[in-house]
Every structure is written in structure tokens, then in C-alpha cells.
Amino acid sequence: MAFNFILNLAGRILLSIHIEVEYPTYVSRCLTLRAQCLSFMQIGPFEN
Numbered sequence: 001m002a003f004n005f006i007l008n009l010a011g012r013i014l015l016s017i018h019i020e021v022e023y024p025t026y027v028s029r030c031l032t033l034r035a036q037c038l039s040f041m042q043i044g045p046f047e048n
Helices: 002-047
Strands: none
């Protein structure tokens, strides 16, 4: 019983660490991609 509780707690801690580490990098990656797409769309029509 105690082992399952410790295992569950460790899993939750690892999951929260994973979310805290991965999510900001995912968001920043999406934001940089969106900024690149917007700048490309703004530049694109003026070049033609």
C-alpha cells in the first residue's frame, strides 16, 4: 500500500516537472513560429 502511494506520488511529481519544463518551450516555439509566419506574410506581398 505504501509502495503504491510512493510510486503514485513520484509519478505525479515527475509529470508536474515534465509539464513545467516542456510546456514553456512548446509555447515559446509556437510563438516564434507564429512571429516568423506573420513577418513572412507581411513581407511576402510587398516583394511581389
